[in-house]
Amino acid sequence: MRYLIETYGCQLNKAESDALEILLRGRGIEKTEDPRQADAVILNTCSVRKTAENRIWGRLGFYSAEKRKHGTMIIVTGCMAERLKEDLKKEAPYVDAVIGTNDKASIPDFILSGKTGASDHYSFQSSYYQEGAYSSYVPIMNGCNNFCSYCIVPYVRGREVSRPVEDVIREIRYLDDRCVREITLLGQNVNSYASEYEGKPVDFPTLLEIIVPYMHNIEFVRFESPHPKDFSDHLIDVIASERRVSKHIHLPMQSGSTRILSLMNRKNTRESFIALIDKMRERIPGLTFSTDVMVGFPSETEEEYEETLSMMEKMGCTEAFMYYFNPREGTRAAGMDGQIADDVKIRRLERLIDEQLMRQKRIKEGMLPFKSRVIVTGLSRDDEGMYLGRSEHNDYFAFTSASELSEGMMADVYADELSGNTFRGHRVE
Numbered sequence: 188m189r190y191l192i193e194t195y196g197c198q199l200n201k202a203e204s205d206a207l208e209i210l211l212r213g214r215g216i217e218k219t220e221d222p223r224q225a226d227a228v229i230l231n232t233c234s235v236r237k238t239a240e241n242r243i244w245g246r247l248g249f250y251s252a253e254k255r256k257h258g259t260m261i262i263v264t265g266c267m268a269e270r271l272k273e274d275l276k277k278e279a280p281y282v283d284a285v286i287g288t289n290d291k292a293s294i295p296d297f298i299l300s301g302k303t304g305a306s307d308h309y310s311f312q313s314s315y316y317q318e319g320a321y322s323s324y325v326p327i328m329n330g331c332n333n334f335c336s337y338c339i340v341p342y343v344r345g346r347e348v349s350r351p352v353e354d355v356i357r358e359i360r361y362l363d364d365r366c367v368r369e370i371t372l373l374g375q376n377v378n379s380y381a382s383e384y385e386g387k388p389v390d391f392p393t394l395l396e397i398i399v400p401y402m403h404n405i406e407f408v409r410f411e412s413p414h415p416k417d418f419s420d421h422l423i424d425v426i427a428s429e430r431r432v433s434k435h436i437h438l439p440m441q442s443g444s445t446r447i448l449s450l451m452n453r454k455n456t457r458e459s460f461i462a463l464i465d466k467m468r469e470r471i472p473g474l475t476f477s478t479d480v481m482v483g484f485p486s487e488t489e490e491e492y493e494e495t496l497s498m499m500e501k502m503g504c505t506e507a508f509m510y511y512f513n514p515r516e517g518t519r520a521a522g523m524d525g526q527i528a529d530d531v532k533i534r535r536l537e538r539l540i541d542e543q544l545m546r547q548k549r550i551k552e553g554m555l556p557f558k559s560r561v562i563v564t565g566l567s568r569d570d571e572g573m574y575l576g577r578s579e580h581n582d583y584f585a586f587t588s589a590s591e592l593s594e595g596m597m598a599d600v601y602a603d604e605l606s607g608n609t610f611r612g613h614r615v616e
């Protein structure tokens with residue numbers, strides 16, 4: 188029995204696919220990349236953008252033809268399976284099973300026996316680790332209570348659920364024993380984590396304090412995505428004081444205008460966001476930022492768009508994920524007055540991207556020359572004899588080394604040049 192899996196969307200979906208692969212392997216179902224060899228195809232889908240859903244409809248068309256030729260079983264899971272369950276059954280009757288996010292763990296059973304589970308709650312898997320990898324996701328939360336007006340996540344993933352502390356510790360120890368170098372704690376609203384341990388409440392910074400002592404081989408701990416409204420002083424102190432907690436923080440801005448942030452239901456203002464990034468910079472030496480930012484939200488004026496541009500300059504990110512507003516059916520923002528024309532949204536996005544690319548080049552050139560500790564991520568395909576690496580700040584490096592290195596080793600690199608987005612240099616022996 189062989190399966191093929193395609194994964195779309197966020198890191199949590201990717202982590203859930205990794206966990207599903209462990210379950211499938213445990214049941215003797217082997218992986219293939221070849222659709223003609225696959226007895227079952229699993230599409231782990233995303234609903235965040237319409238384009239992602241359109242792409243999946245296209246893949247379903249492709250696999251329906253495979254099914255006619257080879258009898259392939261087709262399983263759709265993930266957020267699109269939650270959002271469009273009935274539509275999928277009607278529009279794509281050749282799909283064998285539409286399995287919601289809570290029931291992903293029942294997929295091996297369905298492949299082997301045709302039975303699906305139907306759970307009313309989300310369960311975390313015991314591990315999300317891909318054997319041999321130097322990096323791993325560690326989901327600690329699922330769902331979201333925030334209902335940002337443009338976002339489909341609370342509707343498809345439900346309310347926030349936190350993974351028990353004991354389970355997180357167990358997985359951290361498992362990963363550390365396997366010499367994993369980098370972990371990313373995941374949750375849609377990761378810093379509203381709430382659980383308990385040894386009879387006491389545990390919030391997100393406390394969880395970091397509990398798990399860091401278990402790390403001997405793990406060098407970098409990242410987390411995504413925090414919400415600015417839940418970014419406490421305690422969290423800032425823990426980032427500043429724990430060496431292993433990455434000093435590169437992904438902090439979604441979304442907009443630089445207080446009025447637009449309010450329409451987005453983000454629960455922070457331009458002023459509170461600026462105060463937060465100033466405080467973080469002051470207390471965390473060497474801090475760098477990345478962000479998510481969106482332009483063209485309904486009724487956004489040119490002045491409000493300019494406020495986003497100025498806040499991007501103020502934040503000074505070394506990387507940014509930039510989008511224009513894309514209405515998602517079923518969210519409040521999709522029905523708001525003042526929808527912006529596509530050509531305006533595209534123009535606003537293009538300038539945002541141009542400015543950000545120039546800014547990150549300027550910031551990175553300003554860092555040269557410097558020394559950085561990196562995880563070796565492999566050998567360069569383009570530059571013979573050069574190794575590739577990635578630092579705590581998520582900067583990419585290409586470098587020479589007098590001695591042989593392998594993936595997952597740590598190396599100190601002296602960088603004296605920037606090429607595109609990659610620092611170039613040599614290993615300091």
Ligand code: SF4
Nearest residue numbers: 331334335338340375
């Ligand atoms: S915080 Fe907002 S954007 Fe993030 S998942 Fe929740 S609703 Fe969506």
